[in-house]
Amino acid sequence: MSGEKTLGVDIWRGGADGRYQSFEVPARENQTVLDVVTYVQRHLDSALAYRFACRVGVCGSCAMTVNGRPRWTCRTHVSRVAKAGRLTIAPLQNLPLIRDLVTDMTPFFDKWQRARGRFVPGEGPRDQLAPVPPDKPERAAASAAIECINCGVCYSACDVVAWRDDYLGPAALNRAWAAWNDVRDGDRTGILKAVSASGGCHNCHTHQSCAAHCPVSLNPTFSIAGLKRASIKAKLKGELAP
Amino acid sequence: MSRATVIKASRAHPGFVAALVHRLSGLALAIFLPVHFLVLGLALEGEVFSGVIAWTNQPLVKVSEALLVGTLAVHFAGGTRLLAIEFFALERAQAFWISAAFAFGLGFSLLFAMRAF
Numbered sequence: 629m630s631g632e633k634t635l636g637v638d639i640w641r642g643g644a645d646g647r648y649q650s651f652e653v654p655a656r657e658n659q660t661v662l663d664v665v666t667y668v669q670r671h672l673d674s675a676l677a678y679r680f681a682c683r684v685g686v687c688g689s690c691a692m693t694v695n696g697r698p699r700w701t702c703r704t705h706v707s708r709v710a711k712a713g714r715l716t717i718a719p720l721q722n723l724p725l726i727r728d729l730v731t732d733m734t735p736f737f738d739k740w741q742r743a744r745g746r747f748v749p750g751e752g753p754r755d756q757l758a759p760v761p762p763d764k765p766e767r768a769a770a771s772a773a774i775e776c777i778n779c780g781v782c783y784s785a786c787d788v789v790a791w792r793d794d795y796l797g798p799a800a801l802n803r804a805w806a807a808w809n810d811v812r813d814g815d816r817t818g819i820l821k822a823v824s825a826s827g828g829c830h831n832c833h834t835h836q837s838c839a840a841h842c843p844v845s846l847n848p849t850f851s852i853a854g855l856k857r858a859s860i861k862a863k864l865k866g867e868l869a870p
Numbered sequence: 871m872s873r874a875t876v877i878k879a880s881r882a883h884p885g886f887v888a889a890l891v892h893r894l895s896g897l898a899l900a901i902f903l904p905v906h907f908l909v910l911g912l913a914l915e916g917e918v919f920s921g922v923i924a925w926t927n928q929p930l931v932k933v934s935e936a937l938l939v940g941t942l943a944v945h946f947a948g949g950t951r952l953l954a955i956e957f958f959a960l961e962r963a964q965a966f967w968i969s970a971a972f973a974f975g976l977g978f979s980l981l982f983a984m985r986a987f
Contacts, residue, residue: 696879721880785880834952836885849885853956 635706637664639676640718644725648716649673661701661709662690665717665729678729685843688777691784692729693718698784700777700843720784736780739796744822745803750814758812770809773802773851775844782838782848794827798838798848801829805851808858817867824859824868832856888968892948895941902938933983940979947971 633655638648653667662680669676680690685703692701694709695716706715723731740746752758760767782798783789789797796804801823808819823829829852838848862868912919925931951967 693880698880787881787886833889834885834955835881835889837880837883840883840885841880849955850959853959856956857959 688779936983944975
């Protein structure tokens with residue numbers, strides 16, 4: 629690399645008791661953080677473990693901690709985040725580390741199930757379409773929350789997730805909010821029961837780190853506030869009785 | 871460098887700062903209020919009370935008092951901000967709510983300081 633401009637990058641290696649390893653990669657005018665990690669894996673150390681799939685911000689598998697902030701690395705330009713020509717790349721926080729930049733996402737997805745963020749069909753006949761007008765408030769609320777790519781950035785940024793093992797986290801609760809706003813769902817009260825249990829929406833401290841870091845500009849804090857309102861109303865009406 | 875040293879950057883955003891200020895001002899008030907009520911209780915015993923009042927006439931104490939009133943105002947405004955988000959869904963104007971909370975606190979504190987001196 630003589631004469632070529634280079635970029636210094638520190639990458640986390642090993643498990644939870646690992647350390648940073650420094651690499652020099654060619655500095656390009658246009659390169660993403662994922663490009664840098666891929667360069668290291670293909671040219672400098674083929675043992676580097678990391679995850680990616682689509683490279684265009686759709687699949688949500690390449691999230692890492694870049695210079696201390698969780699980010700989607702495929703859509704993060706090095707020029708926007710490098711500090712004094714250096715990058716520090718670590719795995720996501722708040723998830724068990726497998727190796728290098730790869731975390732175990734199991735707790736994250738288990739919590740999506742616990743938050744009941746999936747569709748439960750209603751009683752109606754299968755051949756009958758439920759009318760959902762686009763301008764209905766529930767439809768608008770679901771639309772605002774639905775574009776989540778499951779990347780885990782908000783989960784990694786959340787202080788409450790760091791404090792409590794049982795906290796469902798912003799992504800799962802955001803999904804539950806979208807599901808609750810689906811008026812075709814056959815058990816909307818069941819969602820409120822799931823999210824208002826211990827470790828649910830009422831544990832959110834409204835620090836808004838999820839909203840500040842979400843790569844697709846969703847606002848999970850607002851979704852969680854919606855669940856708080858809906859579950860309080862249901863509780864007052866006696867609908868949440870076991 | 872350990873993994874932990876690079877976490878903090880993720881908190882560098884207005885929402886977290888607002889939450890932090892809200893907590894710290896709440897803690898400061900919780901520590902101050904018992905002392906405040908103790909002094910109020912002493913008002914019935916004239917001599918000790920005038921001693922305390924004389925002590926509060928020092929400039930440094932006056933400045934701290936103004937800060938305390940500011941703390942109360944900031945804490946109040948911070949709580950209002952939370953209620954606005956959680957119960958009235960006013961999340962879109964975050965920056966406005968946060969700066970309004972701080973401006974309210976600072977204004978109140980200055981007003982008190984002007985009256986004190």
